[in-house]
Amino acid sequence: MAKTPVRTRRSGSQLSPEAIxxxxxxxxxxxxxxxxxxxxxxxELGADPTAIYRHFRDKDELLLSVADRAYGExxxxxxxxxxxxDRLRAxxxxxxxxxxxxxxxxxxxxxxxxxxxxxFRIVELILGAVTEAxxxxxxxxxxxxxxxxxxxxxxxxxxxxxxxxPEIRAGDxxxxxxxxxxxxxxxxxxIARLGTELAQVSAEAVxxxxxxALIAAIEARAASLPEDATRT
Amino acid sequence: MAKTPVRTRRSGSQLSPEAIxxxxxxxxxxxxxxxxxxxxxxxELGADPTAIYRHFRDKDELLLSVADRAYGExxxxxxxxxxxxDRLRAxxxxxxxxxxxxxxxxxxxxxxxxxxxxxFRIVELILGAVTEAxxxxxxxxxxxxxxxxxxxxxxxxxxxxxxxxPEIRAGDxxxxxxxxxxxxxxxxxxIARLGTELAQVSAEAVxxxxxxALIAAIEARAASLPEDATRT
DNA sequence: ACCTGAACACCGTTCAAGT
DNA sequence: ACCTGAACACCGTTCAAGT
Numbered sequence: 001m002a003k004t005p006v007r008t009r010r011s012g013s014q015l016s017p018e019a020i021x022x023x024x025x026x027x028x029x030x031x032x033x034x035x036x037x038x039x040x041x042x043x044e045l046g047a048d049p050t051a052i053y054r055h056f057r058d059k060d061e062l063l064l065s066v067a068d069r070a071y072g073e074x075x076x077x078x079x080x081x082x083x084x085x086d087r088l089r090a091x092x093x094x095x096x097x098x099x100x101x102x103x104x105x106x107x108x109x110x111x112x113x114x115x116x117x118x119x120f121r122i123v124e125l126i127l128g129a130v131t132e133a134x135x136x137x138x139x140x141x142x143x144x145x146x147x148x149x150x151x152x153x154x155x156x157x158x159x160x161x162x163x164x165x166p167e168i169r170a171g172d173x174x175x176x177x178x179x180x181x182x183x184x185x186x187x188x189x190x191i192a193r194l195g196t197e198l199a200q201v202s203a204e205a206v207x208x209x210x211x212x213a214l215i216a217a218i219e220a221r222a223a224s225l226p227e228d229a230t231r232t
Numbered sequence: 233m234a235k236t237p238v239r240t241r242r243s244g245s246q247l248s249p250e251a252i253x254x255x256x257x258x259x260x261x262x263x264x265x266x267x268x269x270x271x272x273x274x275x276e277l278g279a280d281p282t283a284i285y286r287h288f289r290d291k292d293e294l295l296l297s298v299a300d301r302a303y304g305e306x307x308x309x310x311x312x313x314x315x316x317x318d319r320l321r322a323x324x325x326x327x328x329x330x331x332x333x334x335x336x337x338x339x340x341x342x343x344x345x346x347x348x349x350x351x352f353r354i355v356e357l358i359l360g361a362v363t364e365a366x367x368x369x370x371x372x373x374x375x376x377x378x379x380x381x382x383x384x385x386x387x388x389x390x391x392x393x394x395x396x397x398p399e400i401r402a403g404d405x406x407x408x409x410x411x412x413x414x415x416x417x418x419x420x421x422x423i424a425r426l427g428t429e430l431a432q433v434s435a436e437a438v439x440x441x442x443x444x445a446l447i448a449a450i451e452a453r454a455a456s457l458p459e460d461a462t463r464t
Numbered sequence: 465a466c467c468t469g470a471a472c473a474c475c476g477t478t479c480a481a482g483t
Numbered sequence: 484a485c486c487t488g489a490a491c492a493c494c495g496t497t498c499a500a501g502t
Contacts, residue, residue, distance in 0.1 A: 015466085038495060048468050050496075055466095059495065060400065111393040113404040115411040120420055123412075127422030141429035146441040153385035161343040168292065172345040179347040180355075188352055190359030197373035209378040213449035217441065220448065247485085270476060280487050282477075287485095291476065 015047060017055045017065065024066045028102035032163050036104040064116065066102075067109040071118035074098045075125075084129040085215050091125060092151055092211045099155035103163045110156020123148070134222030143218050150214055154207065247279060249287045249297065256298045260334040264395050268336040296348065298334075299341040303350035306330045307357075316361040317447050323357060324383055324443045331387035335395045342388020355380070366454030375450050382446055386439065 023044040027036050034040065038059060042049030056062040077094040078087065099106035113119065123144070130143045161169070176199040185192035255276040259268050266272065270291060274281030288294040309326040310319065331338035345351065355376070362375045393401070408431040417424035 035494095037493090039493090050469080050498095051467055053496075111389045111396075113407050115403075115407045120412075120415055120423065124420045124422050127426060131422060137426070138429045138432070141426050141433050142437055142441060144426075144430065145433045145438045146445070149389065149438055150382075150386075150442055153389040154382075157343045157381065157385040157388065164343075171347075175345050175347045180352075183352055188356045190356050190363060191352065194359060194369070194373050194376075197370045198376065200370070201373050201377045205374055206377045206381055209374060209449065210382055210446075213378070213445045214442075216449060216452065217445035267475095269474090271474090282479095282488080283486055285477075 015045060015051055015055060020045065020052050020055055020062065021066050021069050024062065024105075025069065025102060028066070028104040031103055032165065063105065063108060064112065064114045066105050067112070068114040068116035068118045070098050070102050070105055070109075071114065071116075071122055073101075075118060075121055078125070084132040087125065087129050088147065088215055089211060091122070092154075092207075095151055095155045096158060096207060099159045100162060103159035106159035107156055107163055110152045110159075130218055133218045134225065135218065139221060139225075143221060146217070147214055150210070154210060158203070158207075247277060247283055247287060252277065252284050252287055252294065253298050253301050256294065256337075257301065257334060260298070260336040263335050264397065295337065295340060296344065296346045298337050299344070300346040300348035300350045302330050302334050302337055302341075303346065303348075303354055305333075307350060307353055310357070316364040319357065319361050320379065320447055321443060323354070324386075324439075327383055327387045328390060328439060331391045332394060335391035338391035339388055339395055342384045342391075362450055365450045366457065367450065371453060371457075375453060378449070379446055382442070386442060390435070390439075 020041070023041055024036065027034055027040055027044055038052065039049045041052060045051070052062065056065070074091070074094040074097075077097070078090045082090060126144050126147050127140060130140045130147070135143055161172075164172075176195070180191055180198065181195050183191050191198070252273070255273055256268065259266055259272055259276055270284065271281045273284060277283070284294065288297070306323070306326040306329075309329070310322045314322060358376050358379050359372060362372045362379070367375055393404075396404075408427070412423055412430065413427050415423050423430075
């Protein structure tokens with residue numbers, strides 16, 4: 001029984017890069033209950049697992065293409081007409097949303113460059129925001145990188161976390177309520193005093209603090225520049 | 233030929249958790265040229281690969297123990313007597329240094345909790361810093377989490393990056409000089425205008441911006457509180 | 465031109481057998 | 484009480500063979 005393929009699309013077997021990317025996203029959307037492997041991909045496509053090597057050099061090239069498709073989903077969710085701060089907030093929130101939708105992709109992509117069209121669009125969006133904030137030249141480049149790398153790191157971290165096996169996650173989550181509540185108050189006074197508050201912090205609030213810290217840093221840098229920085 | 237084990241410590245084979253952790257750190261310190269696998273660990277110890285299961289439940293439990301040992305190295309590098317800002321800077325710089333020393337460990341630990349002694353000490357250090365900055369209660373807990381998660385995300389991202397195969401890294405690094413220089417200036421004016429500056433941003437400068445943004449956020453939050461926040 | 469399937473060189477982990 | 488080694492259920496990828 002247990003071996004019948006999910007979708008039997010054999011014989012014809014007309015594969016294409018698009019079909020493979022879409023199948024990858026379907027698998028990635030299943031989160032921790034379905035690993036994103038070449039063999040699983042073959043099953044999902046109703047083809048031999050190695051058939052994808054006819055359309056992508058290796059799994060890494062496929063991954064970058066899939067990630068760029070996910071970037072496209074992020075961009076679709078960002079409305080027009082926002083000021084630079086709200087544009088960055090929309091980018092951050094959208095990135096987190098899409099990363100949690102496809103955690104297997106987001107967790108691997110966190111330190112990668114897709115060098116594809118939607119990444120270009122996101123780079124342009126961030127550059128536009130820091131420029132609108134009043135930065136230019138080396139400053140704009142530096143703060144662009146800080147924002148881009150930080151966002152990738154944040155959402156990649158969140159994605160990796162939801163991918164952990166449930167037992168591991170349960171252990172990590174309960175640690176504030178267990179191990180951290182049993183520390184010696186003499187040796188760890190801060191932990192003992194703030195144990196309750198530490199257990200109650202929400203991931204959303206932490207994410208907000210981190211995003212707002214970046215926005216404030218851009219604003220502070222722009223404010224520290226000489227007035228004549230009103231570029232043409 | 234090619235099969236002689238690196239260190240033959242057989243027959244006696246007196247393994248211990250400490251010896252296994254130290255062998256793990258030696259392997260992890262070899263970075264991308266030597267994967268941190270159970271089989272490699274057996275070779276390093278001059279024992280059968282599966283012998284470690286007599287001392288650790290599974291690879292994950294070993295990893296957390298190894299990570300906590302690495303946290304100890306971070307703490308050793310932080311001098312006494314620093315103010316809260318310099319303490320956080322020393323923690324950030326030390327974390328990055330140790331993460332790049334043992335990238336295989338740091339890249340996996342970025343979204344984990346070791347629940348071991350040195351993690352407690354780092355939590356206490358950060359809590360002490362935000363308290364000294366003037367935060368308390370839910371605020372202290374929230375900004376603790378923002379700092380801790382951000383640091384883990386930053387150094388984990390950096391560690392994952394140096395672990396990539398050289399070809400992949402070369403492709404990512406050259407992208408600013410190649411793909412990003414060939415974009416259509418009409419469609420991506422920001423990229424076209426700042427291409428040179430983007431290629432020149434250093435990873436250290438980006439890291440600094442991110443760390444200083446966190447410190448400034450703590451300071452701003454503390455400054456926004458009513459005066460009477462001079463706790464007992 | 466594209467797909468198949470056996471095969472290779474890897475993983476982490478279990479378990480019966482040794483000492 | 485601890486270590487060994489065969490074995491299992493996985494990985495990504497190559498390549499000769501099919502159509």
